Amino acid sequence: MTLFSPRIVDTEFQIVDAANPEPEIMAHAGEIIRQGGLVAFPTETVYGLGANALDPEAVQQIFLAKGRPLDNPLIVHIADWSSLDQLVVAVSEPARLLGERFWPGPLTLVLPRHPQVPAEVTSGLDTVAIRWPDHRVAEDLIRAAGVPIAAPSANRSGKPSPTDAGHVMEDLGGRVELILVAGETGVGVESTVLDLTGPVPTVLRPGGVTLEKLRAVIPNVVVKEDLQKSDVGLGTPTGRANEGVPPSPGMRYTHYAPEKPLLLIEGEDGSQPSVEKILQAVDQLRAQGHTVGVLTSSENAALYYAAANPPEYVRVIGSRENMADVALYLFKILRECDLAEVDLILVESFPEEGLGLAIMDRLRRACGGQVMRI
Ligand code: TXA
Numbered sequence: 001m002t003l004f005s006p007r008i009v010d011t012e013f014q015i016v017d018a019a020n021p022e023p024e025i026m027a028h029a030g031e032i033i034r035q036g037g038l039v040a041f042p043t044e045t046v047y048g049l050g051a052n053a054l055d056p057e058a059v060q061q062i063f064l065a066k067g068r069p070l071d072n073p074l075i076v077h078i079a080d081w082s083s084l085d086q087l088v089v090a091v092s093e094p095a096r097l098l099g100e101r102f103w104p105g106p107l108t109l110v111l112p113r114h115p116q117v118p119a120e121v122t123s124g125l126d127t128v129a130i131r132w133p134d135h136r137v138a139e140d141l142i143r144a145a146g147v148p149i150a151a152p153s154a155n156r157s158g159k160p161s162p163t164d165a166g167h168v169m170e171d172l173g174g175r176v177e178l179i180l181v182a183g184e185t186g187v188g189v190e191s192t193v194l195d196l197t198g199p200v201p202t203v204l205r206p207g208g209v210t211l212e213k214l215r216a217v218i219p220n221v222v223v224k225e226d227l228q229k230s231d232v233g234l235g236t237p238t239g240r241a242n243e244g245v246p247p248s249p250g251m252r253y254t255h256y257a258p259e260k261p262l263l264l265i266e267g268e269d270g271s272q273p274s275v276e277k278i279l280q281a282v283d284q285l286r287a288q289g290h291t292v293g294v295l296t297s298s299e300n301a302a303l304y305y306a307a308a309n310p311p312e313y314v315r316v317i318g319s320r321e322n323m324a325d326v327a328l329y330l331f332k333i334l335r336e337c338d339l340a341e342v343d344l345i346l347v348e349s350f351p352e353e354g355l356g357l358a359i360m361d362r363l364r365r366a367c368g369g370q371v372m373r374i
């Protein structure tokens with residue numbers, strides 16, 4: 001084994017009761033973390049790949065197992081307030097208010113880093129991202145380990161995040177000591193990453209806690225200006241960050257992308273084009289020799305099926321009336337795209353309100369910034 005390849009191990013599986021995790025299994029998992037090993041575990045958002053956040057060598061193994069660029073820092077997961085003191089130098093008033101309102105839950109706060117946090121965790125930044133996950137297995141794991149747990153999503157770098165243990169096995173089998181299997185996660189998109197270290201609280205990654213909910217607590221929250229419409233597909237920086245706010249390093253890379261080419265469909269004026277227009281685009285692509293699929297909503301699906309020449313693959317992500325469902329199945333459906341026997345897939349847009357902001361962010365990245373305006 002060289003220093004730069006992942007540790008190859010026999011991956012152990014343990015099925016855990018999500019509502020009432022078996023103490024002996026959790027004690028075993030905690031022991032693996034304390035010994036410097038990796039444990040994949042469910043959270044309410046997606047499965048995470050955990051290691052002892054205070055052990056630099058264990059943290060390095062996370063990067064190797066995922067193939068993650070070293071300059072993309074990790075979130076540290078806690079399960080009580082007192083752990084914060086060893087991780088951050090100060091808990092500001094907004095941080096306390098937001099933590100009290102949304103923890104445990106899908107909110108990650110970027111705060112000033114305590115010197116005790118290894119530079120490996122934060123990729124050398126003087127800030128650290130903290131989250132208290134709302135899942136009994138995650139909380140019990142952190143408590144059993146007795147240390148804060150650094151954990152990115154448990155996917156190979158660049159792939160959609162895992163919403164069930166099967167996805168973790170697909171991506172990380174043989175690279176993680178233990179996978180805790182506890183069914184599908186409940187939110188489906190990752191936590192909202194909120195930077196509280198700059199002059200204005202700034203969302204670096206939209207996620208499970210919506211902007212609307214954050215603003216109900218802290219009215220002046222903004223979304224990083226270049227987050228949404230930028231071309232993020234080519235591994236290039238997303239552009240200039242808002243003044244005074246460091247960029248979230250993870251947002252630079254192509255993410256969530258199946259192998260299959262995906263094209264996001266948007267109207268010229270930013271509105272959602274009609275199914276009729278999308279079908280015309282399908283016909284045009286067909287005339288160029290392509291087989292074409294569509295990711296759609298339950299409201300529109302019947303219109304595709306009823307078309308004279310329906311697309312070769314039609315997959316419903318969820319209902320426009322229920323964005324929580326869209327979020328829940330999004331990554332699973334993105335993984336399935338690779339199985340569709342078509343050359344490319346057109347992806348409908350969703351309104352950027354509530355969870356729609358996170359959903360559209362992930363869809364843009366999954367499409368590698370490729371947008372078709374019709
Ligand atoms: O829901 C989640 O957040 C899941 C579960 C497992 O907790 N975790 C997750 O981690 O999505 P990951 O590593 O896939 O995404 C973490 C994001 C990245 O975009 C990273 O750049 C950003 O958080 N981040 C971490 N530390 C940061 C820091 N100090 N400053 C700015 N961004 C940071």
Ligand code: MG
Pocket residue numbers: 152153161
């Ligand atoms: Mg991730």
